[in-house]
Amino acid sequence: MKSEKRLCVLSLLCTLCTAIVAQRADSVFNLNDVVVTATRTPKLLKDVPIQTRLITLKDIERTDATDVQDLLQQEMPGVEFSYAMNQQRHMNFCGFGGQSILFLIDGERLAGETLDDVDFTRLNMANVQRIEIVKGAASALYGSNAGGGVVNIITKDGGKPWALNLNARLARHNEQRYGGNWTVNSERVANTLNFNYNGTDNYSVKNAPNPQALVYGMVYGDKTYHVKDKVTFRPMDGMKIVGRAGYFYRTLSRTADNPERYRDFSAGLRGLWQMGSNDHLDIAYAFDQYDKSDFQEIARLDIRDYSNVQNSVRAVYNHGFSGVGTLTVGADYLHDYLFNKNLAGKNCQQDAFDAFAQMDWNVSTRWELVGALRYDYFSDHRNSHLTPKLTARYKILDNLTLRFGYGMGFRAPTLKERYYNFDMAGIWTVQGNPQLQSEVSHNVNIAAEWTRRKFNLTVSTYYNNMTNKIATGIPYYSPEGNGKLFLPYINLKNYSVCGAEMTMQVRFDNGFSGKLSYAITSEHLPQDKDGTTISNQYIPARTHSLIARFDWDKQFTKNYGLSIGLNGRFLSAVNNEEYVNLQDISQGSKSVCYPAYTLWKLSTVQRFGKAVRLTLALDNLFNYVPTYYYYNAPVTDGISFQAGVSVDIDNLF
Amino acid sequence: MSFKKIHFLTGCVVVTLLLTACEGLFSGLYDNDKLTEQEQEMAAAAAGRLYVDASDWEKWYYLDIQELRDSVNALKEKDSTAVYTYRWKEYDIPMERTEASDTPTGIYTYWYDVFGAGISVNERRDFYPTIEQPMPERWSIAVHRNNVRTNGASVYETGYTSIADLPGGKDAFTDCTFIEDQWSEKDVWVVQGQMLSGLIGNQGIKINPVLSQWLLVSIPPMPPQFTLNNHVFILRLNDGTYAALQLENYLNSAGKKCCLTINYKYPL
Numbered sequence: 051m052k053s054e055k056r057l058c059v060l061s062l063l064c065t066l067c068t069a070i071v072a073q074r075a076d077s078v079f080n081l082n083d084v085v086v087t088a089t090r091t092p093k094l095l096k097d098v099p100i101q102t103r104l105i106t107l108k109d110i111e112r113t114d115a116t117d118v119q120d121l122l123q124q125e126m127p128g129v130e131f132s133y134a135m136n137q138q139r140h141m142n143f144c145g146f147g148g149q150s151i152l153f154l155i156d157g158e159r160l161a162g163e164t165l166d167d168v169d170f171t172r173l174n175m176a177n178v179q180r181i182e183i184v185k186g187a188a189s190a191l192y193g194s195n196a197g198g199g200v201v202n203i204i205t206k207d208g209g210k211p212w213a214l215n216l217n218a219r220l221a222r223h224n225e226q227r228y229g230g231n232w233t234v235n236s237e238r239v240a241n242t243l244n245f246n247y248n249g250t251d252n253y254s255v256k257n258a259p260n261p262q263a264l265v266y267g268m269v270y271g272d273k274t275y276h277v278k279d280k281v282t283f284r285p286m287d288g289m290k291i292v293g294r295a296g297y298f299y300r301t302l303s304r305t306a307d308n309p310e311r312y313r314d315f316s317a318g319l320r321g322l323w324q325m326g327s328n329d330h331l332d333i334a335y336a337f338d339q340y341d342k343s344d345f346q347e348i349a350r351l352d353i354r355d356y357s358n359v360q361n362s363v364r365a366v367y368n369h370g371f372s373g374v375g376t377l378t379v380g381a382d383y384l385h386d387y388l389f390n391k392n393l394a395g396k397n398c399q400q401d402a403f404d405a406f407a408q409m410d411w412n413v414s415t416r417w418e419l420v421g422a423l424r425y426d427y428f429s430d431h432r433n434s435h436l437t438p439k440l441t442a443r444y445k446i447l448d449n450l451t452l453r454f455g456y457g458m459g460f461r462a463p464t465l466k467e468r469y470y471n472f473d474m475a476g477i478w479t480v481q482g483n484p485q486l487q488s489e490v491s492h493n494v495n496i497a498a499e500w501t502r503r504k505f506n507l508t509v510s511t512y513y514n515n516m517t518n519k520i521a522t523g524i525p526y527y528s529p530e531g532n533g534k535l536f537l538p539y540i541n542l543k544n545y546s547v548c549g550a551e552m553t554m555q556v557r558f559d560n561g562f563s564g565k566l567s568y569a570i571t572s573e574h575l576p577q578d579k580d581g582t583t584i585s586n587q588y589i590p591a592r593t594h595s596l597i598a599r600f601d602w603d604k605q606f607t608k609n610y611g612l613s614i615g616l617n618g619r620f621l622s623a624v625n626n627e628e629y630v631n632l633q634d635i636s637q638g639s640k641s642v643c644y645p646a647y648t649l650w651k652l653s654t655v656q657r658f659g660k661a662v663r664l665t666l667a668l669d670n671l672f673n674y675v676p677t678y679y680y681y682n683a684p685v686t687d688g689i690s691f692q693a694g695v696s697v698d699i700d701n702l703f
Numbered sequence: 704m705s706f707k708k709i710h711f712l713t714g715c716v717v718v719t720l721l722l723t724a725c726e727g728l729f730s731g732l733y734d735n736d737k738l739t740e741q742e743q744e745m746a747a748a749a750a751g752r753l754y755v756d757a758s759d760w761e762k763w764y765y766l767d768i769q770e771l772r773d774s775v776n777a778l779k780e781k782d783s784t785a786v787y788t789y790r791w792k793e794y795d796i797p798m799e800r801t802e803a804s805d806t807p808t809g810i811y812t813y814w815y816d817v818f819g820a821g822i823s824v825n826e827r828r829d830f831y832p833t834i835e836q837p838m839p840e841r842w843s844i845a846v847h848r849n850n851v852r853t854n855g856a857s858v859y860e861t862g863y864t865s866i867a868d869l870p871g872g873k874d875a876f877t878d879c880t881f882i883e884d885q886w887s888e889k890d891v892w893v894v895q896g897q898m899l900s901g902l903i904g905n906q907g908i909k910i911n912p913v914l915s916q917w918l919l920v921s922i923p924p925m926p927p928q929f930t931l932n933n934h935v936f937i938l939r940l941n942d943g944t945y946a947a948l949q950l951e952n953y954l955n956s957a958g959k960k961c962c963l964t965i966n967y968k969y970p971l
Contacts, residue, residue, distance in 0.1 A: 089779075136926065202882040254923070257819055264818050267923035305928050308954065315728060339727045348931070348952045356957070361725060387726050394939070475926070476760065476895040535896065632899045 064438025073197055079506045079555060080106055081510055086157075087182040087202040089410055090191055091330075091368050095461050099410070099420045100188075100451050101497040101510050105181040111190045112601065114219070114613055114653065114665055114694060116248055118173035118181075118203065119151075124651075126183070127551060127595040128569030132682035133581035134165040134588060135269055141167055144185070145514070145547030145573045145591045146198025150489075151190070154202045156294075158318060159384075161360040163464070171274050171342065172298050172314055176229045177244040179206040186512055187457030190422040190439030193382070193404050197459025197491040197516070208233045208240025208282060212700055219665070219694030220387050223271060224251040227694070240282040249273035252303065254688050261678045263628060263642045269685055272302040293317075297498035307347040308357045328370040329575060337407035359387040375411040378422075388465045391470035393623045394482065398465050400430035408439075418443040418456075426473060428462050433488060435460050449501045458509060459491040459514075467520055467539045478525055478535035491516040504557050511550035519545045523578055542584070543577040547591075561603040568596050575627060585628050589644060589682045594622035611657035618650035618671075624682075644680050648672075653692075661701035665694040722756050732955070749966060752951065757846045758794040758961040760893050761798065763836065764791040768843040768938075768946055768969050792842070796906050809833045811888040811905045815922070818901065822922045825889060828902065836908055843940060844948075848961040849918040849929070850891045850910050855941035857881035858913040863935040865906045866947045866968050873945035873971040876937045884909040914938070916959075917950040929953060929960055937971070943971040 071469050081096035088100040095104055105125055115121035119139065122129045128144040141148040148167030153160055160168045181203050212234045231247040250271030251295065257265045278296040285291065298314035304431040320334040342356035366380035382404050389397040406424035413419055422439040423435040441455030461484035470482035497510035523540035549571040557563040571591040599617040606612065622644040630637040653667035669690040676683040752770075755764050766789070775787045800808065814830035815822040838845070838854075845852045859879040865871055887910045894904025919930040931953055938946040946969035955962035 237812065258861050259819065261819055266925065267819070267821070270924075280844075304924065304926065305930075307931060308929070308958070313732075339729075341727070341733075343733055344958045346952075349954065349956070351734040351956055351958075352732065353956070353958045354730075354735055357727050359725065359727040387727055389726070397726075475898065477898050533896065631897075634897075 079501060079557070080104055081501065083180070083592075085182045086204075087154075087200055088184050089376075089408065090366055090378055091381070091410065094291050096499075096501075097418070097443070097453070098187065099418050099441045099453060100184055101499075101508070102497070103183040103185070105183070107179055110175050110181075111311075112613075112653075112655075113617070114667065114692070115175045115558070117171055117175060118201070118210040119170040121175055121181070122201075124599075124617065125597065126569075127553075127567040127597045127619070128549065128571050128591065130592060130595070130682065131170070131622060132589055133266060134167075134681070136165075137266060138164045139167055139170050140165060140588050141170070142551050142588065142591045144512075144551075144569060145571045147588060149195060149520075150198035150491075150580030152192050152196040152200045154192075154200060156205055156320075157202060158334070159339070159360065159362065160340070161338035162314065162356075163416045163466075164342075168257060169300070169312060169314075169668060171248075171272065171300055171312075172276075172340075173203060174248070174274070174276050176204050176246040176276065177231055177242065177278060179204050185510070186455065186495045187439065187491060187514070187544045189435075189459040190457060191406060191408065193424065193426050193437075194402075194488075195461045196461060197461055197493070198487065198514070205280065206231075206233075206242060207280075208235035208242055210700065211235055212334045214699040215696060216675065216699065217694065217696035219692060221669070221692040222690040223253050224267075225249070225271075225692075239283050242278075242280045244276065244278045246276040247274070255676075255679050255688065257679055258677045261680070262628075262640075263644070263680055265679045265683075266681070269681065270302050272300055274298070274300040287465050290322045292320045292322070294320075294683070295579075301345075303695055304668075307346050309347070311341075311343045311345055312350065313341045313343070328372065330368040331365075332366040332368075334362075334364045336364075338361070340595060354389075355391040357387075357389040359385075361385045362485045373412065375409060375418075378408040378410070379406070381405040386465065390466060390470075390478075392470060393466070394469045394471045398430075398469055400428055400465065402429070402462075403427045416445040426460075426462070430465065430468065430507075431484070433462055435462075435488060451499045452497070453499075454496040455494070457493045457495075459489075459493055459516075461489040461520065463488065463520055463539075471541070474537075478537045481536045481538045483539045486520055486539060487518045489516055489518050489520055489541075496534055501536060504559075506553075506555040508553045509550070510552075511548075513546070513548040515544060515546045517544050518542070519576060521576060521584075524582065524584055525632065540578060543581060545574060545576050547571065547573045549591075563601045563603075565599045566596070567598075568594070570594055583627065583639075585632075585639060586626055589680075590624060592621045592624045592646075593646075594620075596620040605657075609659045613655040613657075615653045616650065616653075616671075617653075620646070620648040624648045644682055645677070647674055647676070647684055649684055649686070650672055659701070663696040665692070665696070666690040667694075715913060726903065728751055733939045753789055753791075753965040753967060754963065755965070756955065756959070756962045757847060757848055757859045758959055759793075760848065760895060761796045762793050763796060763838070763845045763847045763852070764793050764840040764863040765839050765845045766791055767839070767841045768940070768967070770841065771967075772969050791846075792839045794839070796836065796891075797892070798846070799833060800831045801834055803832050806832075807833065807886075807888075807907050808835050809907050811907050812888045812894070812897075812902055813905060814901050815903060816901065817898070817922050817925060819921075824902075827888075830907075836906070843946070844914070844961060845936065847891060849915065849920050849953075851914040851917070853884055853911050853914065853938065855883075856911075857939050858911050859937045859939070860913050860916065861937060864949075865932050866935055869935060869968075869971070870949055876939075876945065876971075879937070881937075881939050882911065882913045882920075884911045887912075888913070914948070917948075918953050918963075944969070947948055947971055 051289045083095050084092045088098040088102045103384050113124045119131045130142045134140040143151045185199040188200045215231045217229045227248045232243045252271050254268045280294040283291045296316040300312040301309050303309040316338045318336040323331045339359045343354040362384040364382045368378050370376045384402040387399040404426040408422035420441045422529045424437045426435045437458045439457040444452045468482050468484050472480040493514045495512035499508045518541040522537050525537045551569040553567040555565045573590040597619050601615045604615040624644050625638050628642050629635050650671040651669045652671050656664045670686045673689040778785045778787045809832040813825045814828050816824035842854050859881045888907040889905050891906040892903050893906045917932050921928045935949045950967040952964040
């Protein structure tokens, strides 16, 4: 009897210890953090049925990233930012271009694009609480442009009664970054005001003779300004009203007396109402206007040549069935207005409406199933779509989770792709195509996550098949025989991309932590409807990429702490089939090899008391200088020293 | 009024404002409709200025400065407040191949290292003859984008940045070194169809290397960078008279490049 009792106590202790260890491991790897993007309902990271990558505030601080591009390159394997024409930024996210990855700020879309990508400099990391990245088709919940995934940037809410942070960073090429964040918070009202400036000079880079593809010889720096304000009003328990307004301004001087200007005005009003324990309503209105203009210094004229204005209204309602699951229903209305001096009629507009429903069913303690269906309607060409999704989570063990699913993605042709008529310096005319069909993709993915004590391992793989991918096609001469060359937008034949990713993380009690992420991506060459292989519009994804990060952190005394971090990325070479002569494709194509490279950054963060943080870093530690500055070469001309300081004024007192 | 009501009303105003902003806000920030092309031309002419849209790759635009002087004087005699708008005479650049002749006139295709070291690295790839460049009977200078030719004149670049600051009369410049037009086969870009391959067709013709410095086009970077040189240039015409010319702007109100606003004074 005694031994049975002992056994019982022992087994109880063992269970308790295992639970504590599991709990601790969960918190070490942020698995108990609440995320919202995967299902549009709050869920613990460990319980989401769709693989979600969470970049926490600590990760953002550790990377000292200025904007989302800077951050993703340091945190995510398989993500590469390169130049497109005119040094506009293009993203390749594991084989998906910027047009297939939906960027959201607090769940809201962004207006404006340049060569299919949003303006990444708009997405600065000041005042960001966390970033949730859902890979795989998410159009059943988020509609167009979410065929490859969703990146949702969640901004900070007020916390302490008041807080004031001021920060600055200096680096090579006269890079200057200054920021301020002021928060006040009372029982009912909170306000966060954020200001940020970042600027870098233009600088030239040298190329070796005889490059195999287009290169650039000058890196255009820019100056960006952000001002954002967010007011949260809690009129009663369970209800929250959030108002926000933001202004973004960026200027870039390719020609000294004719600088380019980019502006964004955003505002929104959102009401969130927790109606009892099972019901939640989220209603939001969002306004976003993205403008481009050229300033003529001599005549003091600011000439706008592009404006995209989006007004949207959204309602999402969640009802929880105690212990069974959650039903989510919602609808959006979006009015999209585009002015572009290169559009056939200079401006055009359309309305978009959608309705969606999702059932998140907790089948058992180990099984969870999520099914979603969405209907989208676009007034331009009366385009409509029905998009389904089905995903499942299976908890094989308490610390081993399997996730798999199928999702459809789609992307409606943009107004630009349909109505563009841009004479590109007489070289050719980029020609819109009103008959374009929507891209439709089918995505299957499977992921496994295993956590034990100080070790976390995730492995995932996906396959994506896309029909009617929208891209520029083969240039052709006008049938009128006037020698004019056209570059039309077309729908391509089936196109596929597949890949896998593995991430290992360790975090020890002695302050050491490490992370290794590897991604393999395979993009198939696109073909037009006649089966002719065409040159990729953008340089394809690199097959192999690796991200490594090692950190050591120690609090030596109450008033002094030190953190040392070494992080690097390796990107393999990539071959791309390109026309020998873009304006005469009869000359055939050639394979261009874009070389591999690796970049490393060593940084130290010294903490003085609770208020002051001093960051010193050596970026491009091994002084890598590209032989050729191809469009996907890293934008660096050697090692760069960075020094930054951040002061929490409220913690000084 | 209670605090809640103020919040509510403010919210309503903001929402109404934004909902009606389907085509955007703050259009007053921009100057798109500030000046029409014609108004710009008039404004330029009003103050002893000339305006010409010389952006066409395949045209030369001709100015007869004596005709300009005579016309302005004649108009001023009638109405001292009147504005004279000079009509530049435009002539197509011959592009059609002809039989080979003794003259070097024609289209010279050069390859430029536009995506590498820049246009200073180049080599000749092709040539075909054309007829001579047509021109009016009387003219002083001709412009084509950033290129300038003179009709037997020569040019000196001063360090002045305002015509009003020039020392009085032509005598101040008689001892200066004036440069005549010189043969060029890789400066007057006329065929841009193969530019992505670095191939550009140039008209073989004499241009004035000094006056053509008033608007510099440099590669790298890509796209090309335009740099305005606001110095005053002295033009010594073939009849011995002198004129002062200054490029004030090379953009029109819509931002189109090679739309030239030129300050002038004739005679000195």
